[in-house]
Each structure stands twice: as structure tokens, then as C-alpha cells.
Amino acid sequence: xxxxxxxxxxxxxxxxxxxxxxxxxxxxxxxxxxxxxxxxxxxxxxxxxxxxxxxxxxxxxxxxxxxxxxxxxxxxxxxxxxxxxxxxxxxxxxxxxxxxxxxxxxxxxxxxxxxxxxxxxxxxxxxxxxxxxxxxxxxxxxxxxxxxxxxxxxxxxxxxxxxxxxxxxxxxxxxxxxxxxxxxxxxxxxxxxxxxxxxxxxxxxxxxxxxxxxxxxxxxxxxxxxxxxxxxxxxxxxxxxxxxxxxxxxxxxxxxxxxxxxxxxxxxxxxxxxxxxxxxxxxxxxxxxxxxxxxxxxxxxxxxxxxxxxxxxxxxxxxxxxxxxxxxxxxxxxxxxxxxxxxxxxxxxxxxxxxxxxxxxxxxxxxxxxxxxxxxxxxxxxxxxxxxxxxxxxxx
Numbered sequence: 001x002x003x004x005x006x007x008x009x010x011x012x013x014x015x016x017x018x019x020x021x022x023x024x025x026x027x028x029x030x031x032x033x034x035x036x037x038x039x040x041x042x043x044x045x046x047x048x049x050x051x052x053x054x055x056x057x058x059x060x061x062x063x064x065x066x067x068x069x070x071x072x073x074x075x076x077x078x079x080x081x082x083x084x085x086x087x088x089x090x091x092x093x094x095x096x097x098x099x100x101x102x103x104x105x106x107x108x109x110x111x112x113x114x115x116x117x118x119x120x121x122x123x124x125x126x127x128x129x130x131x132x133x134x135x136x137x138x139x140x141x142x143x144x145x146x147x148x149x150x151x152x153x154x155x156x157x158x159x160x161x162x163x164x165x166x167x168x169x170x171x172x173x174x175x176x177x178x179x180x181x182x183x184x185x186x187x188x189x190x191x192x193x194x195x196x197x198x199x200x201x202x203x204x205x206x207x208x209x210x211x212x213x214x215x216x217x218x219x220x221x222x223x224x225x226x227x228x229x230x231x232x233x234x235x236x237x238x239x240x241x242x243x244x245x246x247x248x249x250x251x252x253x254x255x256x257x258x259x260x261x262x263x264x265x266x267x268x269x270x271x272x273x274x275x276x277x278x279x280x281x282x283x284x285x286x287x288x289x290x291x292x293x294x295x296x297x298x299x300x301x302x303x304x305x306x307x308x309x310x311x312x313x314x315x316x317x318x319x320x321x322x323x324x325x326x327x328x329x330x331x332x333x334x335x336x337x338x339x340x341x342x343x344x345x346x347x348x349x350x351x352x353x354x355x356x357x358x359x360x361x362x363x364x365x366x367x368x369x370x371x372x373x374x375x376x377x378x379x380x381x382x383x384x385x386x387x388x389x390x391x392x393x394x395x396x
Contacts, residue, residue, distance in 0.1 A: 003027075005129030013038050013086055014058045019120060021129050023150040026348070028157055031086060033060030035118040035135060035146065038087035040270070042155055042348060050261070050270050050348075051087035052182030052302040056295040059083050061115040074294040080108040080115045082295055089114045091176035091306075092163070093140045093334075096313030105139075110178070110313075112137040113144060121145070128152060141167040142334070155348040156383045162341040163334060171334045172320050176308035177279070177344065179272060181261060186303055188239040190265040193305060194358040194373075195258060195282050197221035197248035199326050200234075203312060210290045211244040221248050234284060235357065237303065243290035247311030248282045249326050256388060257282075259305045260358035260370070262351055269351045269379075271370065272307060273363065274344035275388055279307040280328050307344070343388050347381055363388065 003022040009029075012018035017032040026046075029039030039049050059069070061084040066075055073083040077098050091110035098107040108115045113135055122132040130149035137144060143164040150157055165171055185191065202224060205215035213232065214225040223231040224246055232238070234246060250257045257276040262269040285304035292298045309332045311325055319331050334340060349370060359373040363385035370379040 005125040006123040006131060013053065016058065016060055016084075019131055019133070021131065021148065021150050023129055024153050025151070025155045028148065028150060030131070030133070030148070031060075031084070032118050032120070032133075033062065034084045034086075034089060034114045034116070035133065036084070036086045036089045036114065037148075040157070040346065040348060045268075048184070048266070048268070050181050050185035050268060052180040052186075053086060054082075054295070055299050056297075058086060060117065062117050064115075072295060076106075077103045077108045081110055085114065087180060089178045089180070090146075091174065091178050091308075091313075092144060093137065093142055093171070093173040093175070094316040094319075095174035095176040095308060095310045097315055099315045099317055102315075107139060110176070111174075112139055114178075124149060128158070140171070140173075141165065142171070142173075151383065154382050156381065157346040158384070158387050159344050159346070160341060162339055164339040165334045165337055168336045170336050172316065172331045173334045174308070174310040174316065174319060174331050175279075175342070176283070176306050176310060177272070177274075178304055178306045179259070180285075180302050180304040181270070182302045185261075185263050185266060185268065185270070186237060186301065187263055187265065188237050191237040191261065191263045191303075192235050192357045193222075193237075193284070193303075194235060194260040194262075195221070195248065195305075196251045196254045196360070197282060198251050200224065200246050200248045201311070201325065203245040203247070207245055208243040208290065210242045212240075212242050213244055213246070237286075241289045242286065243288070244286050245313070246284045247325070248284060249311070249328055250276050250280055250282060252276070252280075256361070256363050257307065258358075258361045259307060260361065261305060262355060262357060264351055264353050264355040267350055267353065269347075269349040269355070269358070269370065271347040271349060271358075271361065271368075272305075272344060273347070273361065273368065273388060274307055274342070278342040279309060279344075281308045281311045281330075282306065283308055283311065283313070345383065345387060347383065349379055349381060351379070352377075
């Protein structure tokens, strides 16, 4: 089988500059503008991408200006982010809107990282195809690097991310992997979400007039209290029009956290594995034809499953001042002139049409095993599970 391990292309999304990584099993597409991972496909299903593609035409974020694109993408602080967003984006070094003062200074929603052009530093074309790419964040004074490597034969993507504080000041940061899925993988009545979550909380009432959930309510995953009585099972994706967000705390007894998103009708399970100590929270963002403002236009159906240091998308000042939730930290410190790194893995697993969802995931050095709910089947994927706890790419 012939393929190009690393290729610079311009037709991935709206003719934007991008990088395509290829292996025997499939390919991964990355946008240089914003660094977004916008495509995950296998060779036997090359047109089935589980990640969200916005229904509007996107552009690279550096092209955005209020004068030229405000009517199309909206005004600051959201406009620059929404102009270029797609798939798996990174919210860093804060999660949510900037403060009014930061907005006036030119910062946009979810930090500088998803609204800045990234640079490719290294390409890996042997064994595990991949790249090291990143971005310098001038306001945050942080150098951010991401290294992606594809397993040679099996549908596994390994990711290491590093943040280096270039200043002499300790910084409180929020680090959010904003994974967003969309149709056809996201399907009402078919797509199910599983995670080892325990407690959860619904966002405040000001977030949306169509949450259909009790604002500010605390609950046990996955049963969130509904307006009018009863509960809604957040594992499911219902029909209707709604916009909502809930924050979930992962079980402290789990060293490895995960988010598993499956559509048995489509035959695909998408799994993200990470260290719970890095990302103790998972945000569940659901948008189904509710937002009418530009560029949403009431035409967007997507769902974000965001593993994170931080439960809610609010200004950093609020995160720090409010402190812990459920006795768990809601941000992370990046010390003076220091570096921290995280690891996570993405797996694409074929599942049968009657797959009931994920009960648990076990990881060892040579494989990952997906255990079906209700004592069902086990699916084993060859993978380097030790990647989540070892030094990873540091020696390469």
C-alpha cells in the first residue's frame, strides 16, 4: 500500500492550509490556522469523519477582522474563534470568554491558541508518521507544542502536548481539549456517550433558554434533572431544539480517564484516553439548532465532549475566584519558567450494530480493552498503553 506519511495539503476544509498524516489504517487532518484536528478517517471508510465540520464556510483565524468578517462570523470575542473552528480544537490558556478588559485588548474566546496560526517544527515519516507543531502565545507568554504520531497499523493516534512558561510569573491556566463531533456520526437516537463520571452540574440559566434541564442543578452522571420533573439520560442524543452544557467530574479512583462516543448504527466507537490527574473534568456541550446568532443561524447540530482541567467556560478571573468544585481543582498552575505536559490517545474502533455502550476501559502496555455495558463483549485494540504514563516522545 502506497501512501504519503506527512503531506501539506490545501483542500482539507474550505481550501485552508493543512497537514495530512497517513498510515496503513487511515489518516488524520490538521488545520494550521488554529491547530485544529479536523479529520479522523479509516481507509475502509474514507468519507466518514466523526469530527464536527461547521455548516458555515471557515477561514484561517488571522484573516478575521470585525470590519471585513463581522457580519459573517460575529463580533469579538467570539468572531475570530468561530471563523476558523472545526473538529477537535484546543482551548488554552483559558476556557471560555475573556474578561471585558481582555476583550478590549484584543483577546478572543477560549484563548489565543485556537485563534492563531500554528507552525510545523518537525515531521516524522518513518515507523509512526507524525508531526510536532505548535504556537507561541504572546499575551500568555507561553510556548505550546503538540506532537502527534499515528500507529503504523492500528487506528490509534498518540498525542503529547507541552506548555512552557516563558515568563517569571506563575500562571493559573485552563487546558481544555475541545473535542466536537457532528453528523453523520452524531445522530439522534443512535449516538451514545460514556465516561467514568460521578458528580455533575448543569450550567447557569443565563447560558440558554432551551436547556430543558434544571439550571445549576447537581446530579449523578448520567441522570440530569429536567425542567418539569424527571431526569434526562445524558448518554443519549435526543431530537428537538436545545442548547446546553453540563460539567462532569471523573471518578478519582481511576488513574486513566476516558470519553467513549459510539454510534452502533454507524458501526463506530471513538475513544479518548488520558490521565485523570491531567484532565479531571469532562464538559458536555450540546447544540441542536438553537443558536440563531452569526454564524450559527439555527442550523448547527454538534456535541462537544471536552476533557479538561476546568468544568465551565467562564472568564479565568471567575475560575480562580470561585475555587474548587466538588472539592476538585478547576485550573492548573504553570510555574515560572517551567514546562508541563499531557498525554492522550485517540482510538477508532469498529463496533457491531447492537453494541450497548462502554462499561469500562482497561489499559496495559500492549493493548486497550473496551468492555461493553451489562457484561457484554470485550473489544481489544493493540496499542501502547504505557504512552499515557511514560516520557513518551521526549527521547525521540
